[in-house]
Amino acid sequence: MAPDRPSPEVGRLKKRAEFLAVRDGERRRGPFFVLEVLDRGVLDEAPRIGYTVTKRQGNAVERNRMRRRLREAVHLAAGFDMKPGHDYVVVARRDTLKAPFAKLTQSLVNRIEQPARERRPKAPDNRTK
RNA sequence: CCAGUUGGCCGGACAGCCGCGCUCCGCAUUGUCGAAAGACAGCGGGGGGAGGAAAGUCCGGGCUCCACGGAAACACGGUGCCGGAUAACAUCCGGCGGGGGCAACCCCAGGGAAAGUGCCACAGAAAGUAAACCGCCCCGCCUGCCUUACGGUCCACAAACAGUCCGGACCUUAAGGCUGGCGGGGUAAGGGUGAAAGGGUGAGGUAAGAGCUCACCGCAUUUCUGGCAACAGAAAUGGCAGGGUAAACCCCACCGGGAGCAAAACCGAAUAGGGAUGAUGCGGAACGCAGGUUCCAGCCCGUUUCCGGGCCAGUCAUCCGGGUUGGUUGCUUGAGGCAGGAUGCAAAUUCUGUCCCAGAAGAAUGGCUGUCGCGUCUGCCAGCAAUGGCAGGCCUUACAGAACCCGGCUUACAGGCCAACUGGUAUU
Numbered sequence: 001m002a003p004d005r006p007s008p009e010v011g012r013l014k015k016r017a018e019f020l021a022v023r024d025g026e027r028r029r030g031p032f033f034v035l036e037v038l039d040r041g042v043l044d045e046a047p048r049i050g051y052t053v054t055k056r057q058g059n060a061v062e063r064n065r066m067r068r069r070l071r072e073a074v075h076l077a078a079g080f081d082m083k084p085g086h087d088y089v090v091v092a093r094r095d096t097l098k099a100p101f102a103k104l105t106q107s108l109v110n111r112i113e114q115p116a117r118e119r120r121p122k123a124p125d126n127r128t129k
Numbered sequence: 130c131c132a133g134u135u136g137g138c139c140g141g142a143c144a145g146c147c148g149c150g151c152u153c154c155g156c157a158u159u160g161u162c163g164a165a166a167g168a169c170a171g172c173g174g175g176g177g178g179a180g181g182a183a184a185g186u187c188c189g190g191g192c193u194c195c196a197c198g199g200a201a202a203c204a205c206g207g208u209g210c211c212g213g214a215u216a217a218c219a220u221c222c223g224g225c226g227g228g229g230g231c232a233a234c235c236c237c238a239g240g241g242a243a244a245g246u247g248c249c250a251c252a253g254a255a256a257g258u259a260a261a262c263c264g265c266c267c268c269g270c271c272u273g274c275c276u277u278a279c280g281g282u283c284c285a286c287a288a289a290c291a292g293u294c295c296g297g298a299c300c301u302u303a304a305g306g307c308u309g310g311c312g313g314g315g316u317a318a319g320g321g322u323g324a325a326a327g328g329g330u331g332a333g334g335u336a337a338g339a340g341c342u343c344a345c346c347g348c349a350u351u352u353c354u355g356g357c358a359a360c361a362g363a364a365a366u367g368g369c370a371g372g373g374u375a376a377a378c379c380c381c382a383c384c385g386g387g388a389g390c391a392a393a394a395c396c397g398a399a400u401a402g403g404g405a406u407g408a409u410g411c412g413g414a415a416c417g418c419a420g421g422u423u424c425c426a427g428c429c430c431g432u433u434u435c436c437g438g439g440c441c442a443g444u445c446a447u448c449c450g451g452g453u454u455g456g457u458u459g460c461u462u463g464a465g466g467c468a469g470g471a472u473g474c475a476a477a478u479u480c481u482g483u484c485c486c487a488g489a490a491g492a493a494u495g496g497c498u499g500u501c502g503c504g505u506c507u508g509c510c511a512g513c514a515a516u517g518g519c520a521g522g523c524c525u526u527a528c529a530g531a532a533c534c535c536g537g538c539u540u541a542c543a544g545g546c547c548a549a550c551u552g553g554u555a556u557u
Contacts, residue, residue, distance in 0.1 A: 012491085013491075018491095019491075050491070051491075052491080053491095059184095059529075059530090060184095060529080060530050061528095061529055061530055062529095063530095064492095064495090064530065065495095067491090068149095068495055068496065069495095069496070071148095071149090071495085071496085072147090072148075072495075072496040072497080073496090075147085075148065075149095075496085076147075076148090076496080076497085101496075101497065102497095
């Protein structure tokens with residue numbers, strides 16, 4: 001099951017400010033996790049990814065496991081489909097822990113390949129009724 | 130073999146593929162990021178990489194910075210049988226005392242309640258200068274009944290009267306007894322209440338009772354003996370006083386500065402702003418032309434007192450230095466592990482040899498697959514049963530992830546292993 005192509009080069013998000021920036025980007029919901037995507041508009045840089053597992057999802061052992069499985073899924077498969085210059089943040093949910101690995105990988109690939117929808121204009125004036 | 134007690138240990142294994150962070154060696158010796166400090170990057174090879182609790186952060190230390198003039202008192206917090214171990218402890222070891230268990234063994238916040246104050250719910254008469262609900266006992270009065278005695282009346286006997294050996298009924302009086310009621314007193318044995326009722330058991334004693342008296346036990350005081358001590362034992366005396374509660378206040382003895390690796394040090398852009406020195410100048414009063422000196426105030430050194438020390442608002446000038454972001458150090462060689470010896474009942478100490486064993490920072494130590502093992506469920510078969518075999522399914526496992534480091538405590542934990550001991554049962 002080893003991929004015949006070399007591992008893709010994917011950077012990591014490490015600072016709180018970077019995570020907060022991606023929160024303003026597009027959100028793709030679905031099973032297992034929520035994917036947040038932000039186009040930084042820099043085409044010649046490698047894509048970067050960060051993982052968010054909140055304390056509500058379990059104790060330290062379970063949180064570690066969720067992060068590791070997601071990281072492995074990105075490393076083995078999903079990383080090839082990430083666009084350069086984009087930042088991705090995976091917000092894990094509890095069922096990441098028990099999901100079959102193949103299903104988790106497939107879900108992640110699909111979510112990344114999903115075409116970028118038109119961003120709704122984030123105007124709070126429209127919401128006020 | 131069954132049941133149990135104590136102590137210790139393990140807590141999936143192997144293989145394959147792909148990864149992560151740390152470090153070492155060799156070869157290359159340049160590039161990338163950045164304001165700087167600094168960090169990262171190539172190829173090949175090697176090494177090691179979570180736990181018994183890494184957890185809770187409850188104690189104790191190391192380490193770091195801050196604070197700190199002395200003495201006494203006070204306040205606050207903690208500890209609390211004795212001896213030992215230790216860097217230290219609320220830990221550990223060995224004893225003592227009390228309680229539980231047939232036993233191995235386990236549990237104890239275990240100083241002081243005759244220094245004082247407080248509290249003791251409900252129930253109960255009474256919760257602490259004892260008291261008196263029922264009961265028990267004594268005395269007085271009243272009522273009823275019984276027995277005896279004297280007397281009387283009637284019946285019966287007899288019959289003419291007299292009479293009463295014997296019998297019965299009723300009445301008066303007296304004495305005694307019993308039942309009930311009322312009043313006065315004694316009592317603390319018994320009942321009842323309660324977590325707890327002012328020593329326990331037995332005998333004597335008494336109207337009934339009571340340490341009222343006696344014996345034994347307990348208790349208190351004194352003395353002696355053993356023990357380093359906690360304490361234990363014995364004797365004499367006392368004659369029962371002194372209920373519980375100190376995780377209620379309190380008293381006594383001992384101990385204790387504060388904050389924590391996001392500590393702290395160093396390197397380091399801009400900007401806000403800090404410190405030192407000098408000048409001017411200072412809350413009051415006195416002296417002096419003035420600089421200034423003295424006294425009284427004020428503030429600081431945990432509080433107070435005494436002694437002692439320091440500081441003065443504001444403005445201006447000069448000089449020094451660098452919060453935050455980022456980076457490096459701290460950061461893993463340590464009260465260290467393992468093996469053996471010595472001392473000690475033990476906790477532990479000590480000697481020799483040997484080993485280097487995670488150092489992350491949105492946080493590495495993993496992901497997937499296969500085989501086995503373990504567990505569990507279902508079905509079938511064998512068996513009286515315990516159980517065993519086969520097939521299939523599930524979970525690939527409990528509790529749980531280092532964050533400066535040690536020593537403990539506490540809490541969580543699927544399943545399993547070993548040793549010693551105790552009580553049964555069977556066999557010899």
